[in-house]
Amino acid sequence: MNKKFIDKIAIVTGAGRGIGQAVALELARCGAKVAAADRDESSARQTAEQIHKRGGQAMAIPFDLAEVASIQAMVEKTVRQWQRIDILVNVAGIIQAKPLLEITEGDWDPIIAVNQKGLVFCLQAAAQQMIRQIPPEVRAAGRAERCYGKIVNFSSVSGRRGRSHQVPYAASKAAVINITQSAALALARYHINVNCIAPGMILTPMWEQNAAEMGKISGLSPQEEIRQFIEKIPLKRTGTVEEIARVAAFLCSEDADYITGQTINVDGGVEMN
Ligand SMILES: NC(=O)c1ccc[n+]([C@@H]2O[C@H](COP(=O)([O-])OP(=O)(O)OC[C@H]3O[C@@H](n4cnc5c(N)ncnc54)[C@H](O)[C@@H]3O)[C@@H](O)[C@H]2O)c1
Numbered sequence: 145m146n147k148k149f150i151d152k153i154a155i156v157t158g159a160g161r162g163i164g165q166a167v168a169l170e171l172a173r174c175g176a177k178v179a180a181a182d183r184d185e186s187s188a189r190q191t192a193e194q195i196h197k198r199g200g201q202a203m204a205i206p207f208d209l210a211e212v213a214s215i216q217a218m219v220e221k222t223v224r225q226w227q228r229i230d231i232l233v234n235v236a237g238i239i240q241a242k243p244l245l246e247i248t249e250g251d252w253d254p255i256i257a258v259n260q261k262g263l264v265f266c267l268q269a270a271a272q273q274m275i276r277q278i279p280p281e282v283r284a285a286g287r288a289e290r291c292y293g294k295i296v297n298f299s300s301v302s303g304r305r306g307r308s309h310q311v312p313y314a315a316s317k318a319a320v321i322n323i324t325q326s327a328a329l330a331l332a333r334y335h336i337n338v339n340c341i342a343p344g345m346i347l348t349p350m351w352e353q354n355a356a357e358m359g360k361i362s363g364l365s366p367q368e369e370i371r372q373f374i375e376k377i378p379l380k381r382t383g384t385v386e387e388i389a390r391v392a393a394f395l396c397s398e399d400a401d402y403i404t405g406q407t408i409n410v411d412g413g414v415e416m417n
Contacts, residue, residue, distance in 0.1 A: 148397050149176035152292070153226045155219070156180060157209060157266060158236030160187025162348030163298070165194075166385035167233050167392045172200035174393060176231060179222040181205045183236070209236045209262035210254065219269040228277045231396045232270035233296045234263050237316075239350055241309045241357035252312045259316035260323070267295055267327055267338070275334050283334075293336030294396040297324050299407055301344050304415045309361055317342075321407045328405030337404040339395045344411025345373055345382045378413030 154171045158164030160182035172178045172195040180195070182188035185206035195202035203225055207218035222229060237259045240251055274293035302310050303317030324340040331338055345351060347370075355366035362369065374382060391410050394400055409415045 146173075147175035149174045149231070149393075152176045152230040152396075153222065153228050154178050154231035154233065154396070155222055155229060155270060156233045156235060157207075158182060158298075159191045160184045161191075162235075162350060163343065163346060163385050163388050164233075164235035165191050166389035167235055168202070169194060169198075170386070170389035170393045171231065171233070171396065172202055173198065174397075175200075177201040177203075177226055179203050179205050179218070179225075181207050181218050181236075183208050209266060210257040212262075212265045215262065215266045216269050219266075219273060223273055229270050229273045230292050231294045231296075232267065233298075233392055233396065234266055235298050235392075236262070237298060237350075239310065239313045239354055241313075241354055241361065243309055243361060244311050247311055255312040255316055259313070260319045263297060263320060264323055267297070267323070270295060271327070271331055271334075271336060274336055278334065292398075293331070293334065294400070295327065295331075295336060295338045296392050296395045297338070297340040299324075299340050299342040301342055301409065301411050301414050303342055303407075304409070304417075309358065324407060325405045332404060337395070337400060339400070339403055339405070340407040341388060341391055341395070342407050342409045342411065342415065343383060343388050344409070344414045345370075345377060346385055346388060347382050348385065351382075376414065377411070381412065383410060383412060 154176040156168040159168040159180035168178050168180045180188045180191040188204035192202040192204040208214040299320040300317040302314040307314040328338040355369040358369045359366045
């Protein structure tokens with residue numbers, strides 16, 4: 145078994161299900177101790193239990209990415225338990241499909257609060273800890289083994305171009321690409337790499353919600369919505385959560401030390417820049 149994250153401490157947000165759960169399992173499989181952080185406490189616990197059953201180390205932390213105080217408490221709890229943070233994978237996010245002309249402030253605010261504001265303050269809290277834990281002599285000498293920080297954010301193909309029925313979501317995901325670049329520039333001097341994944345169509349509970357909401361707008365069944373989306377994918381299939389998790393693990397590893405500020409499309413060829 146590849147233990148490339150042995151002794152590494154990782155926080156995965158949105159770890160209760162879907163892509164976040166797969167990322168948590170993959171990092172733990174490779175030796176990381178994982179804080180499985182999610183708004184839904186019972187699903188976060190289930191992820192942590194799965195990791196324990198497979199011989200790994202994990203802790204479930206309920207928190208709300210929309211609340212800065214809750215983010216800080218989640219990061220502090222991780223540090224109290226394991227004294228440091230080496231990896232943050234910012235997976236948690238929410239979606240809504242609704243036509244542009246019908247969206248309200250009440251639709252806009254929660255999506256931006258979670259996908260954009262929460263992501264930034266989670267990244268900030270983890271980065272502050274990553275910087276705090278660099279010993280002064282190591283900082284003076286440049287890169288050393290204990291000087292390690294990897295942050296991976298989650299955008300979407302919807303962040304690559306506009307979506308008439310996902311205006312707040314697409315805006316928040318476009319912002320994540322830019323936030324990744326800004327954070328990569330700000331944190332490069334501390335040897336903290338910040339990268340991003342833009343998934344295409346991965347059949348998780350989020351996509352089920354999206355298909356149902358899109359179907360209400362179009363009058364098609366959710367199954368037909370999914371079929372039509374798959375038609376537009378060059379590889380003609382949906383991706384799996386494991387395929388996304390493996391790319392996240394790569395970006396968290398030393399193999400990606402010279403990559404920062406990048407957004408990688410993992411989407412079967414839907415977007416090509
Ligand atoms: N599934 C896809 O096809 C797809 C495509 C592109 C991008 N993405 C992105 O990938 C990420 C994961 O997507 P998914 O499909 O696994 O979603 P999902 O809805 O299946 O899971 C999201 C998880 O985030 C948690 N979460 C939501 N709001 C939270 C909050 N305020 N605080 C803490 N936790 C919260 C949920 O409880 C859930 O466990 C999201 O950022 C999503 O936008 C997914």
